[in-house]
Amino acid sequence: MAAPVDQPPVAPEERLCTSSAGGDTAEVTSLLSSGADPSYFDPNGMTPLMHAASHGHTAIVRLLLDAGAPWNAFTPSGLCAGDLAMEGSHQETVDLLLGFAVQAELILGTITRSKRDDSNTESSYLDERVAFSEDRIMDTESKAVMMSWEKPLMEAHARAVCTNGGRVLNVGFGMGIVDEAIERYEPEEHTIIEAHPDVYARMLKSGWGEKKNVKIVFGRWQDVLPQLGTYDGIFFDTYGEYYEDMREFHQHLPKLLRPGGIYSYFNGLCGDNAFFHVVYCQLVSLELANLGFSTQFVPLPVKDCLSKELWEGVRQKYWQLDTYYLPVCQADSDSDDLN
Template sequence: MSDSAQKVAQDAADQGVSQEAQLLAACYEGNSQRVQELVDSGAEIFVTDETGRTALHFAAASGDVDTVKLVLKAGIPWNTLDSGDYTAGDYAESGEHKEVYEELVQAGIRAEMILRLFSKGEANGRAANEDYLSQPVEYSGDRLVDAERNGVMMSWEAPLMDMHAQVICTKPDSTVLNVGFGMGIVDTSLEEFGPGKHVIVEAHPDVYKHMLSEGWGDKPNVHIVFGRWQDKLDEIRSLGPYDGIFFDTFGEFYEDLNDFHKVVFQEGDDVKPMLSKPDGIYSFFNGLGGDHKLFHDVYCHIVRADLLNLGIETEYTPVKGDAEIDEETWKGIKRPYWMLKQYNLPTCKWAQK
């Protein structure tokens, strides 16, 4: 310990205040120099107050970017939550500290990219949603729920589904693909645009039965592909190429979405992309990280970057995301999966060369 660090530790002891309490206070003041001194003098950075707030929450609340950077560098994860389930991003936002918020988003992007490098090839060969697909689902009023009462699809999303349909179906007689039927909301909207060919991929046996009972199998322009999209690629490809594609499954991870993107936009000597060139339009339900704004914003950046690597440009249109949500919405649902005011509706097109 250097002389000055020793002095800091001694001062803290003399004042009867723990170094850790001083550290949180210095973060809250945005006093990066003091935070550095306390860290150098051995103060424990992984400390929380009685409401679970970390040094990062306090630093974010201060609005001082240098303090935030320092605390991140000292090891507090960008996505840490306090006992109230708030991220440091929430503290930055409520103080209108835009620069701090952006620093947290960038830290999130960096961390997720690194994590991805380390977790490559860890898949265990099991479908992410194998349990969901093997258990019954129930249609009950405004919702479709799984065996554990997770909301698979809920009618509050209807206005968003209408917008997604409008985005991908821009002309009559087009060929469209939707992956994940759920309550059939987006497919009903798509039908209103009069697509010439409308392909629907659905993996759950109960949902498939429901589709048939609702007459979707009798519509002359509709082709139902029953099975996981991952297992039906040849069939899906043979029915394309598509002018519009929408993707909205359940119980899968970001890596599954990314894998879907790779096959849809893949191009090779013998393979044509599933999305028609140059005017095809793709969209997906953008619920990634939908329970925390900071997580969601990080994912919006990551998807955009991944799509660009595949030759696709993404534009997010901000729309009201909670128009149909009220205190009744999540009653009886295990865990709300969308808590944000703004929905970033993605429109994805082939990048102009």
């Protein structure tokens, strides 16, 4: 009879994945204490945190996060631990991951701002030519600046920011969809900021500069702030900028938005990942709350707007979720920050 072949020892990280999936809290604690790497990917592209999250083992998720497990790592199919917890309807685990992710992003934002070089903030997008067609605007890299499928969303945004009538500000003209919708509400004054020279030229050619109640301000919003007043409704939708730029714009809201006014923005942050999108919804809401604003998110189904043919010729699908959460922001009634 042949002697049994010795099996190679199982690596601590493999054991960590197995015990995380199985809910063995004691084993996970022991392995982490012994130095097992919580950021390890197994042969299937799964981390211990992903295994624990997919089974709803909240206590183990907390242990792994405290040990430095990356909450934002992806499987080969593009899912993070939060996505896996959401798929399994493990709400307690989702809430834990969400809270951790928001706090991590708040810290990261602070670090980013401290290291940011403001000497060259203008996006290269403004120096590039853009191509116009009936249903989209494209940049030189075949990325969509704006597409016509957004029309129902823009109409909903316009309805929100025109609730109080009066003076309305839109930052970023694009295809003009939201501005056409705003015009139907006949605001007293409609100010539009547009920074791209091609888009600006097309606005003028289309007659926007001749509308009696429309004021066009050409330039980056950062540069034209001194030309602005106060408004009853504000919409923000720029292309070629980062979240930090929108965060910077929010710092000016207490002076730009009149008491009782409505602010909204195109909520395209992480529009290709459900969990990341929720993280940024909460992050923006929290940061606006610190400025004295409350935010509600109105769910709008968009699945029927997104056909496969829609993305033909587009390098990157900037939206892949079935629901769009439209933000409606107002100053808290007890806030003393507004004018």
